[in-house]
Amino acid sequence: MSETKDPKIYEQKKELGMEMLQHCKGLPLAITVLAGLLARKDTVDEWNAMHKNVYAYIRRGTDLGPDYIGEGYEGVSWLLELSYDNLPYYLKLCFLYLAQFPEDYEIPVSTLTKLWMAEGFISSASAEVMEDVSYRCLRELVGRCMVQVGKNGSSKKIKTCHLHDLMRDLCMLKAKEGNFVHIINYSIASGAKETPNGRVRRLAIYLDKMVDTYGRGKDENYGHVRSLLYFVPKFSDLDSKVTKNLVRSLLRNFTMLRVLKFEGMDVRKSKLPDEIGNLVHLRFLSVRGSVIRVVPSSIANLVCFQTLDLRTLWGTKIPNGNVFSKMEKLRHIYLPRFQSAREKRLLFATEAVNLQTVVNIYIQASSDLDDFVKLTNLRKLGVIIFDGGEKKEKGTNIIFKHLQSLSVNSWLEDLAIPWNIVLTCPNIYKLHLEGRIAELPKDLLCLTNLTKLTLIRFGNLKEDHIKVLQKLPSLRMLFAIVGIFPASLVCSEGGFPFLECLYLYYLSELKEWKVEKGAMPSLCRLQIGHCLGLEAIPDGLQHITTLKKLIIEMTRPEFCRRLGEGGEDFYKIQHVQSVIITNILPNHPR
Template sequence: MNWDFVDFCPSATSYMNGTETSIVAFKRKPNILTWFTGIFIKGVNLHRIGSDIKKITTEISQLSLIIPSFNLHQTRESGGDTFFQRQQERRIAYPHIVDPHVVGLARGTEILATHLIKEKGPRVVSIWGMGGLGKTTLAKQVYHHGDVKRHFNCFAWVCISQQCQAREVLEEILTKLISPTNEQRQEIAKLKIDQIAERLWNTQRERKCLVVLDDIWTSDAWISLQAGFPINEETESRILLTTRNKEVISYADKKGFLFEPQSLNDDESWELFEKRAMYGMENTNPKIYEQKKELGMEMLQHCKGLPLAITVLAGLLNRKDTVDEWTTVHKNIDAYIRRGTDLGSNSIGEGYEGVSWWLELSYDSLSYHLKLCFLHLAHFPEDYEIPVSTLTKLWMAEGFISFAPAKEMEDVSYRCLSELVGRCMVQVGKHGSSKKIKTCRLHDLMRDLCTLKAKEGNFLHIINYYAAAEIKPTPTDRVRRLAIYLDDTVDAYSPGKDENYGHVRSLLYFGHHYCMDSKVLRSLFKNFTLLRVLKFEIMYGREFKLPDEVGNLVHIRFLSLKDSLIKAVPSSIANLVCLHTLDLRSRNRCIKIPNRNVFSKMEKLRHIYLPSGHNARDKRLLFATEAMNLHTVVNFGIQAFDLDDFVKLTNLRKLGVIIFDGGEKKEKGTNIVFKHLQSLLVDSHLEDLAIPWNIVLSCPNIYKLGLRGKITELPKDLMCLRNLTKLTLREFGNLKDDHIKVLEKLPSLRMLFALSGNFPAHLICSKGGFPFLEFLSLYWLNFKEWKVEKGAMPSLCKLHIALCFGLEALPDGLQYITTLKELTIKEVPSEFCRRLGEGGEDFYKIQHVQSVIITNIGA
């Protein structure tokens, strides 16, 4: 299937060709009725096109859900059984067959067994993880655990899989729990589904039953079964379920216990591999054994700790006796792991043994738009930490979220990512201060599937300069998306006209500090006029002006030139009226923007990042009055206390303002309330101004606040910011004792960063202060003594201190903060280090901390 997304504008023009001609003819006549008729006809046609596109997209989405069940690529007949039926049979796990070679499951087995037999414990205990992680194997270990067998008196294990037939499943569970006679079986077979559900429900209330629902895929499957389970009743029966989809767990029991198995570490991976692939080889030729061991350990690196991948590889090698055969597998290791068979094999089981088949089941279950979002992840290099903020904006620019209302596109885009995470297809990297996902990544084997599917559908073409051998020739088909991986040895690459890239809609560059100049950019802007997405970041070399040809990109929705050396932006940038996201944050702080009206025609603008230049007055820019969906404005210059420029931008979620002195310091805009704003940065240090608190207090729901500039007061109204979890203070001058008392009473503060300023000479954190603070970072601060009273900072987990030369010693009170797990102290005198070392007079203060890193000034 080709995943080229419809280019709506050209298609619409082609579709209405005749109508467009008639409209031009009408315009030549001064008949106003005819003119309005033409406009009406054009509007009707546009509406019809939009309806047709929406209908087609919906049908594709529905078809994409059922096509995998037909397996059109591999339909085969054998003895009356369809390929799909055999596929289902392959996935059934038989509870009486227990794998003798299990590694790394002991801890998880004990935890799960304990929760299942706990008095008044959770009704539902869940195992959640990606395909191949060993969920079913772990469930079997729990199912046969001695304490579990003794605790329950009725057991049932059913494999749900993707095609859940509710009546059959409920009947199977009931039959296994009550062990009916033949006569009772016949009676049950005649019951309706509601009668079976009621009898199953009563059975679990009256007895101690353990029901294992293995491989349940969707919340709909659970909903169809839930009438048979007394989840909200007092009962000693329990449910153990395994799933790849976290949504299922929230439907089954929000108060239940969730266990997420982890990938195996290197030692565990080798232990599992050795048991399966090298069992009994110890007595063979030692030299051959060592050669196989070396090859095996190298091949294990490609499995990334996934038990299924290790088992597949071990099973394949276990059938190969010679070192040469192992070497052959080693040369094409990725392909062997994906397929699980010898390359070129035409065996009946081909496609079942490998990792790709198991992971592809997750892909097949995705809706149409989620498949697009998943395939888009193939753009990013291996092990790349993907910023979620950028990713969701890219999805929006590509049109993957076009079904969502305009105001909700960011939220829907994030929910799409969350669903991919919930389905174990995407891994979480870091969480932000508001607990939302900040970065994400793909497991290597899931990325293999992603790139394979992207290639099959001509969704994306990758030019990889990281490894010259991976550079692929120019594709013969029209490619819509192009990703280019550059290393330090390659200048920025610009495909030429003869390379069949004229239809590219998306162009993303990846690399560290690659060389760029205006000539290459000019070439891009001339040859890729249909671009919707251009990510061209971290360019180094000489400073350059952004070429005038940027105005050719009239279809562009996402343009990022972040961390480049651009010194000026041309007035032609005003032509980019389709822009959703514009990122001009530059390493050159003096970037010149032509005039204050340059963005006034960009009605679709949602996110704009300006450089943090020192001339804030030049950045007091005007936005289109129709740009009501502006969510992000960063590094926008405003006169002190003046919020007039933002009166109509009440949907803002992230705002960064640079304060300049306009002479008049009358507070304005105090009645403006930005109820949707989540992140606020106020920078007043360039003109040595005090922080204007009216701006801060106009944002009652912010999660993150950054202040750079003099703090002459800390108003008590700051405590009204009930959601504030992260606070950064930078170049703040002198804080006083009463300022600290306000800070430590902030109701939700979890992260505090203080950089380049002066604390009170004798800093005191009082009892009960900073009740929820988890991370405290003190950098380049001037204070002498620090006292932490017992009961202060009771939730602190991480403490980082650097370049605080005046600090004489750590406070005694740290010994009472039992939650402290990580302490990092950098650039302190040698004597300071000695006192904190084991045996030193201050060691008692930190001896309970798990991770301690201390470096002195000379280190």
């Protein structure tokens, strides 16, 4: 009889567990952490060892006092510290790295895993892809209840994560004890005055819009810093002079950088200085959301890049020629969406066999993607069609077998979406289309793995197009934003069988929506915004028992009144657990 099925063993574990549970003080996080630790202990001896350690950690936690982790939780600190001490070394590094992010910050997992890789925390001795190893580390931290999940993506993978307040306190304490990171916080007066205990290799700077400038203090020396992360408040109006000083400072003082996150900054009327090419150790550079006019050609010197994110705002001129051709270690490259110079193709290092992400590459025809077929590790591709995307092309034998995510944008040139590119990617699960849809081929149904579809500025969808969409076999998320649906939209019985999330925004011609019984049987979330022609929500919603959340925003008052308790449409949504109606528009002629 196995130990887990032995009644005596079960009773012994139960008794030990109940005794340990008493010291969690009813705190859900502590109970969850304890459960996560015990889930990895199989034998009674291991449970006994945990039991003994628990009391040791209780004494330590009690002795530390309320300043350690918060008043009233002194006796729980032992459990949080025990969970940290049980981490293998590489996971301790990954966990401590989270101390750099501000409180209540939703951390994008895609960025976090790339940062871990650039820092050298992640290694892959086998054939397993480093990105997968990095994501597995996050999953393990989640499984140990050290990190909490924020949002999940369309493929059910974790999209954002964060730390519980108590766990963040522990993370900050351990990071400070080990001199792992130094934080300069300009949003509080005392933050900027704090100095590290010794040579710190990671620096996180929280900027505030009131800060006049940033530069080294007289006694500060950050020449040994390897990682520099800037955090700017959302919708910040930092003066461009401030960010110019920041740029000068980081290029002059931080020459050993491996990681630089410089997002949401304004370097208007200027370019990234040529000196950026001196940061030859850079593995990760992100200027996403910044206003940068020109990227200098000296960026070609940065041959250690793993991740390069140039998704700046407005127009950005990027160097011509084979500026990326020497970046053999490149894995992820995000180009500016609005480029001042449009080359037919951008050349990448043919040795960059690990290239997985290429976003915002300008092409004229699908033949411009011939070279990309050689990139057998490519997972995500974003193309922008210009000058000739509508021209008829000869058939192609190109197949992107490994591609998981595809984005096609033809809106800038008002060209129809070229379906020959889409249909060369049979295994994608995520498809983003921005531009006019002249047709919706039935061959789209061959995309059997497609779970998320986004349509933006798509022009006029016809009834036949809707019939194709609702037959997609695996579709779980559908976003329709700024376009024209049929005036009378019909979701047929059995249509959208696995759809869980539906977003309808700025659909100007939509007036009537019918949902037949048996349509959208899996729908959980429905969001409708600025569909001013829509007279009422469909009767069929009352039959969708899975619907948990309904959000209505930017809609006419009379539409909203019908949904209120006692309104003529209330019966359609009375079973929905959460109904949010917000940003009601004033009355105006339709």
